[in-house]
Amino acid sequence: MAKTNNLFLEFWKGIIKENPTFVLALGLCPTLAVSISVANAVGMGVAATFVLLGSNIMIALLKNFIPDKVRIPCYIVVIATFVTIAELSMKAYSPALNRALGIYVPLIVVNCMVLGRAEAFASKNNVVASILDALGMGVGFTVALILISAIRELLGAGKIAGFVVTKNFAPAAMIAMPSGALLVIGLLLGYFNYLKEKN
Amino acid sequence: MDNKLIIGSPPHVHTRETTARIMWMVTVSLVPAGIGAVVIFGLQALWLTLWSILAAVATEAVIQFLSKSKISIADGSAVLTGLLLAYNIPPNAPFWIPIAGSCFAIAIGKMVFGGLGQNIFNPALVGRAFLMASWPAAMTTFCAPLGKADAVTGATPLAALKEGKIVESLSYLDMLLGLRGGCIGEVCIIALLVGAVFLLIRGYISWHIPVSFIGSTALLMFIFGRQGAFTGDWLFHILNGGLLLGACFMATDYVTSPLTARGQIIFGIGCGVLTAVIRLWGGYPEGVSYAILMMNAATPLIDRYTRKRIYGT
Numbered sequence: 001m002a003k004t005n006n007l008f009l010e011f012w013k014g015i016i017k018e019n020p021t022f023v024l025a026l027g028l029c030p031t032l033a034v035s036i037s038v039a040n041a042v043g044m045g046v047a048a049t050f051v052l053l054g055s056n057i058m059i060a061l062l063k064n065f066i067p068d069k070v071r072i073p074c075y076i077v078v079i080a081t082f083v084t085i086a087e088l089s090m091k092a093y094s095p096a097l098n099r100a101l102g103i104y105v106p107l108i109v110v111n112c113m114v115l116g117r118a119e120a121f122a123s124k125n126n127v128v129a130s131i132l133d134a135l136g137m138g139v140g141f142t143v144a145l146i147l148i149s150a151i152r153e154l155l156g157a158g159k160i161a162g163f164v165v166t167k168n169f170a171p172a173a174m175i176a177m178p179s180g181a182l183l184v185i186g187l188l189l190g191y192f193n194y195l196k197e198k199n
Numbered sequence: 200m201d202n203k204l205i206i207g208s209p210p211h212v213h214t215r216e217t218t219a220r221i222m223w224m225v226t227v228s229l230v231p232a233g234i235g236a237v238v239i240f241g242l243q244a245l246w247l248t249l250w251s252i253l254a255a256v257a258t259e260a261v262i263q264f265l266s267k268s269k270i271s272i273a274d275g276s277a278v279l280t281g282l283l284l285a286y287n288i289p290p291n292a293p294f295w296i297p298i299a300g301s302c303f304a305i306a307i308g309k310m311v312f313g314g315l316g317q318n319i320f321n322p323a324l325v326g327r328a329f330l331m332a333s334w335p336a337a338m339t340t341f342c343a344p345l346g347k348a349d350a351v352t353g354a355t356p357l358a359a360l361k362e363g364k365i366v367e368s369l370s371y372l373d374m375l376l377g378l379r380g381g382c383i384g385e386v387c388i389i390a391l392l393v394g395a396v397f398l399l400i401r402g403y404i405s406w407h408i409p410v411s412f413i414g415s416t417a418l419l420m421f422i423f424g425r426q427g428a429f430t431g432d433w434l435f436h437i438l439n440g441g442l443l444l445g446a447c448f449m450a451t452d453y454v455t456s457p458l459t460a461r462g463q464i465i466f467g468i469g470c471g472v473l474t475a476v477i478r479l480w481g482g483y484p485e486g487v488s489y490a491i492l493m494m495n496a497a498t499p500l501i502d503r504y505t506r507k508r509i510y511g512t
Contacts (some may be wrong), residue, residue, distance in 0.1 A: 139241070170334060171333075172299070172329075172333035172339075173332060173334070173335075174329055174332035174333040175333070175334045177332065179332070183307065187311075190311070
């Protein structure tokens with residue numbers, strides 16, 4: 001019973017306590033770049049979760065065979081494999097989303113969140129725990145992206161998930177610009193840290 | 200322990216000046232320009248200004264209430280921010296423009312840094328930059344002054360200049376009185392001068408920033424004239440755009456400008472050069488607000504390198 005509880009915690013921590021975006025502040029580059037609409041955010045979140053899951057499983061399996069000195073290049077090879085799979089699948093099945101996300105899909109290779117989980121978690125834990133860690137982190141990343149992009153889409157384009165809310169509202173274009181992304185992320189980071197302090 | 204030491208080290212200088220008094224004095228010095236704007240553009244200028252002040256004060260009060268800190272709206276700084284923001288928008292802007300701008304100016308420009316005295320950038324200009332980036336159309340459509348409605352449109356003389364038109368119909372007297380298109384507070388040069396002289400005489404601002412700011416802009420505009428070097432119409436560039444309003448009332452903000460006289464001159468020249476560069480080669484016809492914001496960012500650095508050496512250290 002205690003064991004299942006621990007495993008559940010491995011999953012749950014990625015969403016709240018160690019949320020990659022709001023607490024660990026990892027993977028901010030794609031967060032800034034793609035959080036312009038909820039559709040992009042979901043696409044990016046799913047792609048990153050897939051890569052995270054694949055790389056965590058492979059690295060947890062291979063951790064005893066990888067020499068310590070060359071572990072980072074080895075991790076990168078594993079991660080790059082999964083990123084290529086994700087990118088080619090996206091190109092094949094959802095070209096519009098691929099165009100919207102652009103360079104940021106291949107850039108998942110150097111996403112510090114993926115590498116960070118490989119280095120900090122998968123290389124020290126077993127496969128099951130690594131899977132749950134990857135799922136938790138992936139879901140946490142996706143939820144954070146959706147939250148940021150929902151705010152930016154509403155204020156910056158006057159839409160919710162692609163649907164126009166009201167035509168009488170002149171959206172603040174600045175929120176849809178990169179500066180708006182920094183602003184929204186900064187305010188949300190501050191708010192979540194305030195909540196953490198309070199508890 | 201530190202918090203119990205409420206008295207600074209002696210000598211204790213007694214003065215009537217408080218933050219609140221200074222803020223209200225600057226506000227009073229800006230009133231003539233507002234009256235001028237109402238005469239030039241009609242009552243809509245007054246309503247926009249009131250909306251802006253109301254939104255600024257309300258935002259500050261709400262944030263301080265929510266964060267359970269002392270409500271300090273009576274110190275006049277929020278009123279001044281709202282007033283300055285309103286002076287930076289066109290007189291025919293929709294009423295929600297000053298409201299959105301003031302909320303942003305106070306919340307993001309001031310309160311997130313910790314309130315008065317902590318902000319890096321001039322809050323009113325943060326609000327203006329936000330409005331310019333968000334609703335550029337509403338911020339760059341100017342109406343003509345009353346009685347001049349038959350004029351082409353209300354494009355500001357600087358905007359006309361940027362498009363390559365020659366502004367002939369405007370005499371220096373018109374510019375001095377403010378009979379041109381422009382933002383609410385920037386047009387009536389005479390009224391701004393009255394306010395600035397009042398502040399200078401009473402010692403609320405020093406001459407360093409305004410003189411170096413306006414002087415360096417005028418010099419560069421004179422050098423890089425349209426008909427060749429040293430032919431520029433420098434007086435036109437002083438009397439147009441927000442140069443006087445920015446140099447005398449916004450660049451001199453205590454919180455966001457350098458402390459020493461030397462630092463203030465560096466700050467003023469930096470503002471002046473950036474303004475001239477934007478006016479000459481930039482994408483916008485006017486660059487005063489961005490110039491001040493950029494130099495605001497440089498203020499901590501300037502303060503660091505112009506610190507006075509204390510004897511014996």
